[in-house]
Amino acid sequence: xxxxxxxQLLCGLLLLVAxxxxxxxESLTPLPGGKPAxxxxxxxxxxxxxxxxxxxxxxxxxxxxATWCPPCREEIPSMNRAWRQLAKEDVVMLAVNMGEDEDTIxxxxxxxxxxxxxxxxxxxxxxxxxxxKGLPTTYxxxxxxxxxYRAIGGRNWDDSDIMDILRALQKQRQGAG
Amino acid sequence: MHIxxxxxxxxxxxxxxxxxxxxxxxxxxxxxxxNLCVLLLLLLAGTPLAAEIARSAxxxxxxxxxxxxxxxLEVELVQRLPDQTRGFFMARGxxxxxxxxxxxxxxxxxxxxxTGTQADAVAVSVDLxxxxxxxxxxxQGVRLKEPWMASWPxxxxxxxxxxxxxxxxxxxxxxxxxxxxxxxxxxxGLPPGAVFDLxxxxxxxxxxxxxxxxxxxxxxxxxxxx
Numbered sequence: 575x576x577x578x579x580x581x582q583l584l585c586g587l588l589l590l591v592a593x594x595x596x597x598x599x600e601s602l603t604p605l606p607g608g609k610p611a612x613x614x615x616x617x618x619x620x621x622x623x624x625x626x627x628x629x630x631x632x633x634x635x636x637x638x639x640a641t642w643c644p645p646c647r648e649e650i651p652s653m654n655r656a657w658r659q660l661a662k663e664d665v666v667m668l669a670v671n672m673g674e675d676e677d678t679i680x681x682x683x684x685x686x687x688x689x690x691x692x693x694x695x696x697x698x699x700x701x702x703x704x705x706x707k708g709l710p711t712t713y714x715x716x717x718x719x720x721x722x723y724r725a726i727g728g729r730n731w732d733d734s735d736i737m738d739i740l741r742a743l744q745k746q747r748q749g750a751g
Numbered sequence: 752m753h754i755x756x757x758x759x760x761x762x763x764x765x766x767x768x769x770x771x772x773x774x775x776x777x778x779x780x781x782x783x784x785x786n787l788c789v790l791l792l793l794l795l796a797g798t799p800l801a802a803e804i805a806r807s808a809x810x811x812x813x814x815x816x817x818x819x820x821x822x823x824l825e826v827e828l829v830q831r832l833p834d835q836t837r838g839f840f841m842a843r844g845x846x847x848x849x850x851x852x853x854x855x856x857x858x859x860x861x862x863x864x865x866t867g868t869q870a871d872a873v874a875v876s877v878d879l880x881x882x883x884x885x886x887x888x889x890x891q892g893v894r895l896k897e898p899w900m901a902s903w904p905x906x907x908x909x910x911x912x913x914x915x916x917x918x919x920x921x922x923x924x925x926x927x928x929x930x931x932x933x934x935x936x937x938x939x940g941l942p943p944g945a946v947f948d949l950x951x952x953x954x955x956x957x958x959x960x961x962x963x964x965x966x967x968x969x970x971x972x973x974x975x976x977x
Contacts, residue, residue: 601869603928640918642839645934675916678816698914707922708933726925727932 598652600733602714602723611636611715612703616693619683624668624693627719631744634715635660635667635731638695638706641674641682646710649728650686656731656740657690665744670695672709716743802962817964821901822955823867826873829860830970831936833943843915853916856894857939857969861921864932873956875928881952884939894940896920919949943972 609632613627637653648721650669657667667690671679679692691717695701704713707726722743724728729736802821808814816829833854840850865875879893899914908916921935941947950962 601930605868640915642915642919643934645932652854672918673911675772684974707925708935709918725931726927727930727934729930 589736600730600735601738602725602729605721608716608718608720608722610719610720611713612705613643614700616670616695616700617719618691618693619679620691622691624691626668626715629683629715631668631716631717633665633740635665635712636715637667637669637710637712638672638701638704639710640672641678643709645706645728645747649688650688650732652729652731652733653690654688656737659732659737660740663741663744665740667691668693670700672701673698686733714740714743717746763907770928804962804964814869814966814970816965819953819962819964820866821960821962822875823865823871823873824953824955824960825862825864825866825932826951827860828964828967829948830863830968831860832860833858833968833972836936839919840912840916844909844912845916849903853938854897855943855972857943857945858918858936859939860934862932863925863927864919865927865929866930871929874926874928874954876904876924876954878924878952879921883950883952884941885948885950886941886945891940893937895923898936899925929941930947932952939967939969941969943969945969951958 612628613625615623615625617623626636630731635653635656641647652659653667660667669690670693672695674694675696676694679694681687683692692700704711710728712725712729713721714725724740731737768971794810802819805818805819809816814830814832815897816827818828819826831850836854836858837847837850840853841847853904863875863877864912865873867873867875880894882893884893896917900916918960919936921933921937925933927933937949939949944970946966949967950961951964952961954960
């Protein structure tokens with residue numbers, strides 16, 4: 575076997591591993607059992623009230639975060655890209671900030687633009703109703719109001735595998751409706 | 752992921768010194784290619800690797816970090832300068848005295864990840880209460896956030912500050928499924944500059960494992976490491 579062929583073989587294998595690693599990178603954990611999502615009411619940074627149960631019939635991406643949390647910051651650009659695609663498809667994205675005020679979030683969004691609603695859980699009373707251990711944690715709520723998936727830690731939200739999961743959930747609803 | 756190839760199989764410029772000019776050798780030998788192929792195929796098959804512990808330092812800040820990879824568990828412990836921690840908590844409304852108490856408690860930024868895939872369906876869980884901090888003069892547990900928060904006198908720490916502390920410190924217990932990870936501060940309860948071994952305990956697929964990381968160093972109380 576010539577050196578050139580060996581190098582080509584090695585490069586091929588490396589590309590295969592790189593592709594495998596990238597493919598294995600983004601996933602959501604399915605939560606079987608259809609546990610109902612705890613309802614809540616929170617205002618966003620524009621003062622608009624959001625009640626989770628008002629979004630029944632839509633898939634909801636519910637993200638818990640804080641400005642000082644490095645993986646939260648890292649995933650916000652991909653959340654925004656995903657939101658731009660999914661908003662037209664009746665998928666809702668709500669990002670619940672943990673304990674910070676409007677001014678802190680306003681300054682933060684100058685560097686990390688977010689077009690989806692940023693909700694204020696100033697006293698931590700909403701996050702306390704959810705089984706969140708660390709930030710960021712994200713739940714995907716099915717259109718019937720049950721918790722369908724969970725992600726602990728940041729994700730690349732506009733990854734095609736994740737987008738497929740979100741669209742499939744929404745389509746189930748449209749198929750049922 | 753770190754792969755340690757056997758040194759004997761690495762291409763060496765000292766091999767075949769006499770005939771290099773007459774019979775040029777390929778840059779990568781056939782043996783090395785075979786070994787690399789085997790390793791790559793093992794990676795593709797998802798074969799678990801033995802414990803690997805690596806220590807490195809950030810070129811810019813000098814902060815040291817320790818990285819452990821074993822089975823589906825990946826742990827990274829990164830020094831935090833006391834000044835970083837002081838600044839973080841004072842910016843969130845803590846009094847200088849309490850912020851300082853936290854800052855000089857040997858804080859490491861801790862990142863724990865389950866490197867498995869959905870197909871593995873293997874859970875990794877940690878309970879910081881099981882970790883042991885070992886020094887020549889004895890051993891102790893990790894300083895956990897729950898008793899720490901309970902120790903603050905009433906009204907000494909505001910609600911927003913408590914929330915920041917609660918969410919900034921690593922959870923005492925947490926389970927990680929495929930691709931899950933978390934970041935948080937872990938306090939080892941030793942003075943700045945102290946050196947210790949850490950018995951890191953975790954469960955993978957219900958089986959308990961312990962790995963010792965030797966000679967961890969709490970960051971000294973300076974503005975910047977050299």
